[in-house]
Amino acid sequence: MSLKEGSFGDLGNTFRFIAEHWFPMDLTDWRAALKAMIDTLEIAVFSTLAALLIAFPLSFLAARNWVPYRWLYDFTRFLFNLFRSVPELVLALVFIPTLGLGPMPAVMALIIHNIGVFGKLISETIEATDDGPQEAVKAVGGTRLLVALYGIIPQMLPLVLSQYFYRLEVAIRTTLILGIVGAGGIGQMLYNDFKQFMYQKVTFEVLLIMALITAVDYLGALIRKRVM
Template sequence: MKETGDATIRPALKYFLLAVSLLVLVFLSVWDMGLNLEDIRDLPNTFDFLGELWPLDFSMVDQALNETLITLEIAFLGTFFGLIVGFPCAFLAARNTAPGAVYHGMRGFLTFLRSIPELVIALIFVPTFGLSPLTVIVAIFLHNIAVLGKLIAELIEAADPGPQEAVAATGARKVLVALYGIVPQIVPVVLSQYFYRLEVGVRSSLLFGAIGAGGIGDMLFIHFKTFEYAAMAVDVLIIMVLIGLLDYAGAFFRSRVIG
């Protein structure tokens, strides 16, 4: 009976200590950053700001739609070419498809590339391309090589070995084993990851717009700086619709592949 009681107490004690540790970390973080929680009393200022967004100003909606198209094109090109390069890199970064030295080398390269923020990558290429959509495309492209390469490599490592063994039993080479034994298994999830990264690319493009790189983000920050909040609200609404459409597009294409 005593052993049963101890077995019941130990998990409870473990979770209690974990909860206490998390609370200590929260308080230490708040204290170290010097956060002033009394500022919450100024929350009505935010509601006053939201009130200035209405009624919506659709006078520049045509220009906003054109800039939104530019944002989508930037995100699409950066993410698409990131997938094109990241996909084969993933097979070189997976334990079950690459030799040890190649695996460690590619993993290290992807980790290094992923550790550099997109904004830093963009700043590196500003002297070459200037503050232009091409700078943003290159930044999103390079970052997506690393992110998609890692995500797809993990899918490859988790793939069911059964189909791979069946293809290998026919005497096929490793390339064909990967092509017919792994790729069909991971394609639906790869599509999901692609559309998610496309959404992230759209949001990244918005931030780059703040420094004048073009797109709807550029318009949004101009409207904010010039106190045209009702026009800014329309920009935000268009962005929300765009993200929703991308989400539905991802679900549609994934269902087609699975079906």
């Protein structure tokens, strides 16, 4: 498909649309918007934390340099691939008949998808760790579990934290999308206001989302700095 000359010729329309309809910002529902933003944050934080807690130990089974049996490695990797391959939106839609509208289908979708993502990222981080400390734990008679605990985890902790905060950021954005299928939070509020042409409210909601993403980024950097 070739890019037609003048494809961006109508860019002025977008500019006019924002300039004429999105301002001044409407703050009448700021309390509800703030609460919705907190709901979004809660969904994202809870889902990613739960996914991390499940994926973290499982990742060792998907790391070639730690897993005791090849079949276990293949099985765990397959499971991670399966979880990761289904988009969150599809998973949320699948869970709606069982869990109803609201945040729960979104939470389940985010947990399942992120187990797959964390599983892949963490297992590959484990495989990339330095052999030296692991050898040292083995050499003093340490078990496989101790090798993980003292020889691998300390090495990978800053990277896992970094991966967590990145995935939290992604989860916040995904939660916004899942608002369309009734997951609640600021995503749903934004969608509803957009459909009702209340663009001045949308402006405030978009600003809140930007503030939230920036705050998560700063928080992540702060925690990583402390842990390093």
